[in-house]
Amino acid sequence: MTIGVLKEPSEESRVSFLPETVTALTKKGVTVIVEPGAGEKAFHNDEEYVKAGAAIKSRTEIVQSSDILVAIHPFPEAAGLTAKIVIGVYQPLFNVPVMQQWAKQGLVTFSLDMLPRTTRAQSMDVLSSQANIAGYKAVLLAANTYGRYFPMFMTAAGSIAPAKLLILGAGVAGLQAIATARRLGAVVEVFDTRPAVKEEVMSLGAKFIEVEGAADASKAGGYAVEQSNDYQQRQQKRIGESIAKADIVITTAQIPGKKAPILITEEMLQTMRVGSVIIDLAAATGGNTPVTKNDQTVLYKGVHIIGNSNLAASMPSDASKLYGKNLLNFLQLIIDKEGKLNLNFDDDLVKGCCITNNGAVVHERVK
Structure with a gap:
């Protein structure tokens, strides 16, 4: 052999x-x-x-x-x-x-x-092993690009508020991103269509954004599933409220075999303040914003949108x-x-x- x-x-x-x-x-x-x-x-x-x-x-x-x-x-x-x-x-x-x-x-x-995402397959799960690295590097890339501090600082010259970070998708990459961002001192909010991940998100010190009425993903083998139009509208409204306050957004949402869902619309992008950063890990399948370009950084009205689906290769x-x-x-x-x-x-x-x-x-x- x-x-x-x-x-x-x-x-x-x-x-x-x-x-x-x-x-x-x-x-x-x-x-x-x-x-x-x-x-x-x-x-x-x-x-x-x-x-x-x-x-x-x-x-x-x-x-x-x-x-x-x-x-x-x-x-x-x-x-x-x-x-x-x-x-x-x-x-x-x-x-x-x-x-x-x-x-x-x-x-x-x-x-x-x-590979089927079963307990027995965990030792062979390349998506998880590589996504773990991607989530870690996404936060470091965001911190390096963002022109302000992540943690709160109180100095004689004045106080610095902590960065507000929003993570869309609490899979392996998202959970690692939460842990890394919290270590750096950011305030973290997380959205995911699966209510089952709420406990994991909160255990890492982040706030979980809930939108009721998500399609059942329990039979999708650990993958995301498509959602109804009604749910997507309520989802976008809730995400839009958080994005307007966010300094950093990390998006990880992908559906196997389909184009990545647009979670951040142009209207939402226009509410973000100049200097904000978006790291789009779904760039290879179209991205979670309408302006994402894979392997490129797009500057959209002062917001840096970094499309990179292969961050694991940076380690x-x-x-x-x-x-x-x-x-x-x-x-x-x-x-x-x-x-x-x-x-x-x-x-x-x-x-x-x-x-x-x-x-x-x-x-x-x-x-």
Whole structure:
């Protein structure tokens, strides 16, 4: 069994495996081959991979000779492959044509962002491990951009009021953002359509904004669901009241397979004071404001709107470490104790994130 680790595109600093993960795999009898420079942006050079038991091979050789290819993002060489297993985070609900093409080629595709969000899957949950970092970095980015203090200061020269921070979405990123913002001394309000998260929000020292009548998300596997028009109107009114007072807004709201909901309208933006900051973590799927642009900072009437859905990559070493651990835990489901491939599609986690197999798209939601 040979696993090939590909170098990611230039804009991505993470890598699928750090040397420590390579060591764990080689102990199981798995051969690991790594593209030159694959881990450099995550602060690990080729020598470290060799010491861990990997071989450094050219990209062409890796693509041709590996049984399993690991790459976080879709890669162009996949267009010429057949009968390979590819594992990464491929956003198949947005990349349906790519998945259809890979299916025609006979690739077996596992996309870890589609894992069922169950207790058993927590050790493989790449969305959570990366969102945790994103929530942390979102607050630090906001603090660096915001031209005023976060904490309250009382000095001989006068008092400084604490920053008011609003977080839209109390998932993993949102909860980490609360904790980080509170450590920095900000006053935090949080909105989420799921009443069940109120207790977690309040336990971290934030105020929870309630809007009654949200659609039941209990059967959505931990993901957000679309809301009724009536609810959305009441939601926008309540959010608008908080945004008018907020200095910092961090938005995280996304719905799998759909454009991110607009939670902050242009009218709301116009009520924010000059110098305010919005960090939009949903930028890759359209953003939670109508003016968000992915990987860009937009200055809208004095308000900085930073669109960044890949903040985890700004901490490449730790992000790669966590991602690699998630991936290693998943690989243990498809590789037996002798280091041989064992694709058990009776396993709900293996089946749940398999997108293409036997020449077809097999994931129900992607189909």
